[in-house]
Amino acid sequence: MALDRERLIRFGRDRAAKGAGPATLGIDIGTIKLILSHAAAVHGLPVIIEAVDLARIALKQLGLIGKGQERDRRPTQDELDRLISHFDANPRQIAPIGPLRCCYRNAPRGNLHGALVGSGMSHPDASHP
Known part of the structure; x- marks a missing residue:
């Protein structure tokens, strides 16, 4: 079965029917294009990427x-607590999640970034903007 324009359109319609929104479907199609481009460029597979663009x-x-x-x-506070517990339990997690909770709770709506910058928190990688 070929991965042609029609099949990609059918895939998109099926995903949308199952509840995927326009942004999610755009990401899905972009991911398919990325994988096919990689297959063509790196592995020399005969892939027609134009079908993805047309779809x-x-x-x-x-x-x-x-x-x-x-x-x-x-x-909600319950959702935040569950997320924080998940990340606190991950030993490979580099972000300090505890202070993030305080900043999130005390930040004016829509200004979490300002609260983090104002608190002196920065990204652990100094080269990260």
């Missing part, structure tokens, strides 16, 4: 690919 155009025209919607819901 993307068609899916966009169908309204199945587009920008994501801005979210205005903040996570």
Whole structure:
């Protein structure tokens, strides 16, 4: 079975029918293109990447690919506690999650970045902006 334009459009319609939003589907199609490009460039496989581009155009025209919607819901305290517990239990985690909890709780809505910068927290990698 070939991975052609029609099959990619069918894939997009199926994903959308199962609840994938326009931004998610755009990421899915982008990932498929990345994998196919890698297969062609690195492994020399005969792949027609143009099919992905054409499918993307068609899916966009169908309204199945587009920008994501801005979210205005903040996570609940239970959701935050579960996330923090998960990351605290990971010994490979480099970000200090505990101080993040305090900054998130005390930050004005939509200004978590400002609260982190104002608290003196910075990324552990000094070269990271």
